[in-house]
Amino acid sequence: MYKLILVEDDYQIRAGLSTYFPWADIGYEMLGSFENGKLALDYISANPVDIILSDIRMPVMNGLELADELEKLKLKVTVVFLSAYEDFKYAQQAINLGVKNYIVKSTKFDDLVTVFRKIKKELDERREESSEPVQAHADHYKVRKMKAYIEENYKDVTLQSTASEMNMNQNYVSRLFKEKTGVNFIDYVTEVKMKKAAAYILQTDIKLYQISEMVGYSNAKNFSRAFKNYFGVSPQQYKNYQ
Known part of the structure; x- marks a missing residue:
């Protein structure tokens, strides 16, 4: 009020x-x-x-x-x-x-009610406009925190674990992340996993099945498929091309 x-x-x-x-x-x-x-x-x-x-x-x-x-x-x-x-x-x-x-x-009484209802609408709009920068800043902070959590826990991270870490509803986390980044939550997680995998492939002699496990894939075939979908080449081809 x-x-x-x-x-x-x-x-x-x-x-x-x-x-x-x-x-x-x-x-x-x-x-x-x-x-x-x-x-x-x-x-x-x-x-x-x-x-x-x-x-x-x-x-x-x-x-x-x-x-x-x-x-x-x-x-x-x-x-x-x-x-x-x-x-x-x-x-x-x-x-x-x-x-x-x-x-x-x-x-008249009814006219006075009409005037003050109109004023309330204007005040509501003004309050909403003034609160937008604060809310936007808070939302961007939340998304940055989500990204940091994903970077640190990319092997086992899920929407559920992220929502729990943020103390938020899963649907809210998913919607906010997409709204502020333009990318679906799961697609961003996949991106982080693939970039980590690519770095391991280039910088180490670790076997591909081990890298698969390091980035959260228990099945090496699924990892290879995901890697090829992301980079356009298989993990082995990626290593040979570099």
Whole structure:
């Protein structure tokens, strides 16, 4: 839920909107109500707030002054003005302060619900956009960790063992790996095995059946078939060509 406060100097309007309007049903938590902008600003300075529903004309500090202070403090709070004055100059000032929503006090109940549902959708989209870089970084870290695990355990590695190591669901590991690398998990494991096998073939005199076992193939024929599928030549041909 998004955290909301109400700023309104008219007690009846303030009490009605803060108490009887179904904020929770449309995704908002009403934190409190204040009779002027100064009290609201003091509260916002010490508490996280996502959205403010504020009257424009109030004593001490009016709604426009409150929005201006929020702008100066670089506080990312969505402001919605509620006013009985259908006057363009107020709406124009509100727009200049980055306020997109201007509601007349005579607005019907259903219209008010519609406005705040629309605002919630915008806030949802903004929150999703701001969280994407963080999530992307976390996902890339997970994939790097998967690759490192595969490199270290290529002989016996499986999707199940990797998921267990990452403390994740197997389907999630498979999907995330493909999404971030463009390669299926099993194909990447095969690639690592084949490259390790090729290095052993070139750098040692180990028998092919031993290399087969070293990279996780208990059957030498299966190893040779997989090697040829990957490199286009058999292990023996590969060794002779180099």
